[in-house]
Amino acid sequence: MANIREIARLAGVSVSTVSRVLNHHPYVSPDKREAVLKTIRELDYSPNINAVHLSRGKTNMVGIVLPTINHPYFSELLEGIAEEAMKHNIQLVLFQTGYHQEKEFEALEQLRGHLIDGVIFASRAIPFDSLLKYKSAGPMVLCEDSDQDDFPSISIKHVAAFNLGLEYLISKGHKRIAICLGRLEGTNSQKRQKAYEEKMKMIGQKVQEEWILGKCLMIQDGKSVVNRFLQMKEKPTAFLVGNDQVAAGIFTESVKQGLAVPEDVAILSFDNHPISEIMGITTIEIPTKQLGSYAFNSFIKRSSDSTYAEKIALPFTLIQRQSV
Missing domain, CATH: 1.10.260.40 (lambda repressor-like DNA-binding domains)
Incomplete structure (x- = not known):
């Protein structure tokens, strides 16, 4: 040869x-x-590409850790990352984890083994203490509302955004409010749940345990939410939902079950994806694609400065429609 x-x-x-x-x-x-x-x-x-990478000390590849690509939030986030990566001639390596920690550790081990130049966590299941053990392995960026100072992070202010949704529902006469979140143990979900519990206490509304629903990520999860709602002894009058997909599922199944939206149950969600506009769902817009762009650029900055750990908070906006 x-x-x-x-x-x-x-x-x-x-x-x-x-x-x-x-x-x-x-x-x-x-x-x-x-x-x-x-x-x-x-x-x-x-x-020999491996020899080239070895001689240059970098691979021009960055790992993206996400639970699934079959969801508009993560696909839009990925689009923002990919557009920036293309400008820098950097390839993306996807780690679709399903929130299995061992899959997330695979990405970290590839970083430690210099098979990729960095890792961007779109969402994670592994504990923060585990991330710290890989801090010296290479650049890492977190797409979460983080209170730590070890890694760059990009998100919206989830407490403020959730309070905005709660206050809007309360202003419309709702006190019995249920919430639908993804992983209840996730960093962003924990902040949302805490904001909810504090707001309910503030207005003197006792929180029912069954009003806090987890594992709500996909559109089909909305059907399960409505089925649980119909079995509740004390029913909420409104749902504050973590994303538009689940909200669309709740809306569709509610109508199927003979419920009127918003007369029988109000729905407010997050993201402002096209499905919420089509169905007239009130939502809080998150600039997801921009979040991905900022995440990649934070990786670039961290690559050249190992102390860079800026926390970036992007804006959010209430979009009023007909579901509240």
Whole structure:
């Protein structure tokens, strides 16, 4: 198999000239560059990518850890990351985890083994203490409303956003409010739940345990929410839902069960994806694609400055429609 020494001999140039051509350095005369490229074509030569990465000390690849790509929030977040990565000629390696910790650790081990240059966590299941053990392995970015100072993080202020939703429902006459979240143990969900419990205490409304619903991520989960709602002895008059997909499922199943929205049950959600506009669901808009862009650029900054750990909070907006 051809190597750069043979290319240099046949092209009549030095090994360093061949190396500069392969690495796209500008300081090579046109005739020598053409001689090297002609020899490469004749030998059908392709560089050993692992050797190239080893010599450069980087792979130009970054890992993206997310539970699923089959969800508009994560796909839009990924789109924002991908657009920025393309500008920097960096490839993305997806780790679709389903919130299984062992899959998340695979990404961290690849970072430690220098198989990728960094990791962006769109969402995570592994404890924060476990992340700290990999802090020296390479750049990491968290897409969560984080109180730590070890890694860059990008999110909205979930407590403020959830309070905005609660206050809007209360202003419309609702006190018996249920919440639908994804993983109740997740960082963002815990902040939302705490904000909810404090707001209910503030207005003198006793919180029913069955009004706090977890594992609500996909549109089909909305059907389960309505079935549980129909079995409740003390029913809430409104749902504050963690994302538009679940809200759409609640809306559709409510109508199917003969319930009127918002007369029998009001619905307010998060994201402002197209489905919420089509169905007239009141929602709090999150700039998800922008969040992905900021996450990637935070990775770039962390790559050049290992102390960079800025917490970026993006804005959110209440979009009033007909479901409240």
